[in-house]
Amino acid sequence: xxxxxxxxxxxxxxxxxxxxxxxxxxxxxxxxxxxxxxxxxxxxxxxxxxxxxxxxxxxxxxxxxxxxxxxxxxxxxxxxxxxxxxxxxxxxxxxxxxxxxxxxxxxxxxxxxxxxxxxxxxxxxxxxxxxxxxxxxxxxxxxxxxxx
Numbered sequence: 524x525x526x527x528x529x530x531x532x533x534x535x536x537x538x539x540x541x542x543x544x545x546x547x548x549x550x551x552x553x554x555x556x557x558x559x560x561x562x563x564x565x566x567x568x569x570x571x572x573x574x575x576x577x578x579x580x581x582x583x584x585x586x587x588x589x590x591x592x593x594x595x596x597x598x599x600x601x602x603x604x605x606x607x608x609x610x611x612x613x614x615x616x617x618x619x620x621x622x623x624x625x626x627x628x629x630x631x632x633x634x635x636x637x638x639x640x641x642x643x644x645x646x647x648x649x650x651x652x653x654x655x656x657x658x659x660x661x662x663x664x665x666x667x668x669x670x671x
């Protein structure tokens with residue numbers, strides 16, 4: 524117990540600079556460790572938030588794609604002679620900016636019972652082109668008499 528008192532008195536009175544330096548270095552080390560933990564925790568949180576945003580955007584893209592496919596399919600079934608119609612859309616995801624909702628339709632495949640008739644096929648292709656504001660080469664129409 525006497526040794527601790529001596530060390531304390533030397534430290535307070537300034538007699539032992541080495542001890543003061545050790546304690547100072549220890550305190551600085553604790554501060555640096557706490558700061559680094561705070562900084563690294565922030566980065567992990569940012570990565571997790573980015574991942575969550577990406578997953579959320581993919582879910583939104585999927586819902587958007589499904590909604591457009593269903594609406595277009597329903598609209599194209601109203602083309603005279605088209606019959607049962609199925610639509611598959613290929614969307615290009617914008618990976619550069621998470622806040623940008625500018626996903627673009629890369630292409631559309633339309634499968635229709637009545638597309639065996641060239642006139643019906645042409646009407647389906649034109650309607651799809653107009654509804655999605657696409658060039659004609661991005662719309663492909665197939666005929667299928669067995670579509671259920």
